[in-house]
Structures are given as structure tokens and as C-alpha cells.
Amino acid sequence: xxxxxxxxxxxxxxxxxxxxxxxxxxxxxxxxxxxxxxxxxxxxxxxxxxxxxxxxxxxxxxxxxxxxxxxxxxxxxxxxxxxxxxxxxxxxxxxxxxxxxxxxxxxxxxxxxxxxxxxxxxxxxxxxxxxxxxxxxxxxxxxxxxxxxxxxxxxxxxxxxxxxxxxxxxxxxxxxxxxxxxxxxxx
Amino acid sequence: xxxxxxxxxxxxxxxxxxxxxxxxxxxxxxxxxxxxxxxxxxxxxxxxxxxxxxxxxxxxxxxxxxxxxxxxxxxxxxxxxxxxxxxxxxxxxxxxxxxxxxxxxxxxxxxxxxxxxxxxxxxxxxxxxxxxxxxxxxxxxxxxxxxxxxxxxxxxxxxxxxxxxxxxxxxxxxxxxxxxxxxxxxx
DNA sequence: AGTCTATGACACAATAGTGTTTCATAGATT
DNA sequence: AATCTATGAAACACTATTGTGTCATAGACT
Numbered sequence: 402x403x404x405x406x407x408x409x410x411x412x413x414x415x416x417x418x419x420x421x422x423x424x425x426x427x428x429x430x431x432x433x434x435x436x437x438x439x440x441x442x443x444x445x446x447x448x449x450x451x452x453x454x455x456x457x458x459x460x461x462x463x464x465x466x467x468x469x470x471x472x473x474x475x476x477x478x479x480x481x482x483x484x485x486x487x488x489x490x491x492x493x494x495x496x497x498x499x500x501x502x503x504x505x506x507x508x509x510x511x512x513x514x515x516x517x518x519x520x521x522x523x524x525x526x527x528x529x530x531x532x533x534x535x536x537x538x539x540x541x542x543x544x545x546x547x548x549x550x551x552x553x554x555x556x557x558x559x560x561x562x563x564x565x566x567x568x569x570x571x572x573x574x575x576x577x578x579x580x581x582x583x584x585x586x587x588x
Numbered sequence: 589x590x591x592x593x594x595x596x597x598x599x600x601x602x603x604x605x606x607x608x609x610x611x612x613x614x615x616x617x618x619x620x621x622x623x624x625x626x627x628x629x630x631x632x633x634x635x636x637x638x639x640x641x642x643x644x645x646x647x648x649x650x651x652x653x654x655x656x657x658x659x660x661x662x663x664x665x666x667x668x669x670x671x672x673x674x675x676x677x678x679x680x681x682x683x684x685x686x687x688x689x690x691x692x693x694x695x696x697x698x699x700x701x702x703x704x705x706x707x708x709x710x711x712x713x714x715x716x717x718x719x720x721x722x723x724x725x726x727x728x729x730x731x732x733x734x735x736x737x738x739x740x741x742x743x744x745x746x747x748x749x750x751x752x753x754x755x756x757x758x759x760x761x762x763x764x765x766x767x768x769x770x771x772x773x774x775x
Numbered sequence: 776a777g778t779c780t781a782t783g784a785c786a787c788a789a790t791a792g793t794g795t796t797t798c799a800t801a802g803a804t805t
Numbered sequence: 806a807a808t809c810t811a812t813g814a815a816a817c818a819c820t821a822t823t824g825t826g827t828c829a830t831a832g833a834c835t
Contacts (some may be wrong), residue, residue, distance in 0.1 A: 463834040541775045553744035587770030588728045629783040
């Protein structure tokens with residue numbers, strides 16, 4: 402398979418896109434369904450991805466790469482603590498569907514060491530930010546860091562649900578998310 | 589199948605329990621696995637549940653019945669608004685695994701009108717409580733009711749994760765949940 | 776003790792999905 | 806124009822799972 406061939410590229414991209422979309426709706430979707438959704442023959446799918454597992458692994462890696470890319474500028478800017486978390490929420494919100502995808506396929510992808518490595522690095526970075534927030538006094542010490550990290554994770558997921566269902570646009574979702582995270586829904 | 593027969597009862601209960609536990613770990617688990625986990629013949633499973641779908645539907649209904657039962661005393665006590673939501677969080681926390689189950693099997697169960705009816709009723713009740721909270725001034729009007737309901741949903745799910753992973757006991761989870769929900773993690 | 780019935784083991788058909796192979800063809804490269 | 810190569814269609818073997826049917830047996834009810 403000559404990767405420079407525009408046909409091969411188009412097929413591959415179409416398959417990756419269709420993979421995310423289809424598996425997002427139904428994590429048990431067959432490879433036939435995915436190929437059909439990509440408007441590509443089932444045989445072609447197997448030419449690009451040896452097995453079902455490999456397809457899912459590559460989709461997971463792609464999603465993680467995207468989230469990494471979204472976080473990178475924040476690291477480069479050397480933002481810290483609460484400020485960094487706020488930037489992160491804004492940056493990650495447009496990738497809502499990738500989060501859904503990763504979560505729903507997690508039971509398959511977690512077998513892959515490469516995937517879990519990247520994921521754990523992201524979680525560790527988030528922990529670091531929370532710790533910084535506690536030190537700078539912008540995050541309460543009443544709750545464990547693990548708790549805070551989990552809450553942030555859930556918050557992103559919840560926002561993603563609302564955005565995907567169309568009940569909320571990305572803008573208001575991320576600003577509401579920041580408010581809810583640091584101030585709760587109390588008056 | 590004579591339901592009064594103790595053998596039949598035992599089998600049925602064992603199957604329902606094994607169903608939750610097994611499908612919680614792996615939503616794609618086969619009926620053989622579930623039967624084995626219940627220490628019951630595969631044939632017996634099919635005697636109690638005509639199809640795989642029916643088993644899952646009954647498991648979903650059972651989970652919803654449990655959450656309903658947990659909420660009922662709060663309705664009876666005629667608690668309102670924020671107070672009611674706090675009670676709810678405490679009452680629902682022990683049912684964490686049921687929430688996980690419902691969420692992970694949702695793509696199957698949502699086809700069933702009976703299941704979605706009950707679920708929607710629960711969501712509507714939650715909406716009512718949020719509205720009451722807004723009126724009594726304990727919940728901010730800055731965010732939509734849908735937003736608040738989604739956040740509560742996510743919060744419960746997040747707590748459930750922590751409890752299930754053993755990183756947090758039910759007690760501290762529910763008190764932290766209340767704090768986080770109404771006050772956020774800000775200092 | 777005698778009858779009823781839920782059960783488990785086994786065999787079975789039917790289905791669905793996975794992964795491979797072959798071959799003619801349309802599109803890309805030179 | 807001639808060559809190379811990715812593709813789609815079809816046929817294929819293989820596996821896992823679903824769902825059904827039979828029958829002897831152990832447990833429950835009278």
C-alpha cells in the first residue's frame with residue numbers, strides 16, 4: 402500500500418472518520434457498517450487495518466493525539482493551576498465527541514499499553530494542575546486531588562453530552578463548565 | 589415455569605445478579621458467561637429470559653426500580669429544592685453500580701419504551717427539584733435547568749466511579765458530591 | 776411414596792461477524 | 806500511452822453466539 406497514493410489517503414481518512422462516528426453511536430458496530438458509512442468496500446477496510454482491534458487502537462491514538470495537541474499550547478504558555486485548568490476546559494470542549502468515543506471504547510482500548518500510557522500522562526498532568534491550584538489557594542484542600550481530577554473528567558464528559566445533543570453550544574458550555582467546576586451550581 | 593418453586597426463584601435471582609456484575613465488567617459478555625457466573629446452566633438462562641434483549645431489559649427495569657425505591661422516601665417526606673437534591677445524592681450513592689450499568693447498556697435499553705418512560709420520569713422529577721431550588725434561591729439562575737440536571741447526573745456517575753474503584757467510600761463520596769455540586773472545587 | 780417440575784448436559788440449526796483470497800477495473804504515476 | 810496499484814465485488818473458511826429441542830435426574834410438593 403503506497404501511502405502517497407491519493408486514493409489510499411482518502412480511503413484511510415474516510416475510514417477513520419466513519420469509525421469515530423459509527424462507533425460513537427454504537428460501540429458494537431460491525432466493520433461492514435463502518436466501511437459502508439465510509440462509502441468504502443469492506444475489503445478496503447481490511448487492507449488499511451489488519452484487525453478490528455487495530456482500527457480501534459488507531460482511532461484511540463488519533464483521539465489522544467488531538468487532545469494532546471489541544472493541551473500543548475497551554476503547557477507551552479506555562480500556565481499554572483486554576484488558570485491552566487480553565488484554558489484546558491475551553492480547549493478540550495470542541496473535542497467532546499472524542500472523549501465520548503474514548504470512554505465508550507475504553508474496555509477495548511485499555512488493553513493497549515501505548516493508549517493507556519498517553520492517557521495516564523494526561524491524567525498526571527491534570528493532577529499536577531490541581532495540586533498547583535491548591536498551592537496557589539484557588540482550589541480547596543477539602544477534597545482529594547483524585548476527586549478533583551475525576552470531577553473535571555466528568556464535567557468535560559457532561560458538557561460533551563449537552564453539546565452533542567445540540568442543547569448547548571461550545572462557547573456557553575465551556576464558560577458554564579468553568580463556573581460549575583469552581584463555584585458549583587449553588588446561588 | 590412455576591414462580592413459587594424455590595429453585596426457579598434462586599435461579600432467577602442468581603441470573604439477575606450475575607447479569608449486572610458480568611455486564612458491568614464487559615457489556616459484550618455472552619450469555620454463557622453470565623450463566624456460568626450465576627452457576628446455572630445456559631439452558632436455564634433461556635428458560636427464564638427468552639432472549640438476550642429481554643434479560644437486559646429486565647436488568648434495566650430492576651435498576652430503575654431500585655433507584656425509584658431510593659427516591660420515594662424523599663418524595664414522601666415532601667422535601668423540596670436543594671434539600672431534596674442533597675437527600676437524593678446520599679440515597680443514590682450506594683446504587684452507583686446500577687448507574688454504571690444503565691449507562692453502559694443504554695444503547696440497548698433505550699429501545700425499550702418502558703425503560704425510557706421510567707428514566708424520563710426520574711429526569712423530570714430532578715428538573716422539578718432544580719426549579720424549586722432556583723425559586724428558593726439556593727440554585728443559581730445563571731445556568732439552564734437542563735445544564736444543572738446534566739451536572740447532577742455526571743456527578744453521580746463520577747462518584748460511582750470513585751466508589752467502585754475503591755478510592756473513596758460511600759460516605760465521603762456523597763458529602764463531597766454535595767459540596768462539589770453546590771460550591772464547586774474552588775477555594 | 777408418588778407426582779410434578781425445574782434443572783443440567785448434550786446436540787443441533789441458524790445467524791452474524793471476522794479475516795483471507797482472487798480477479799477485473801478504474802484511477803494514479805511516469 | 807503504458808505501467809503500476811488501490812479498489813470493489815464475490816466467494817470462502819472459520820469462529821462465536823444465539824436460540825431450540827430432547828432427555829435423564831435431582832429436588833419440591835401432596
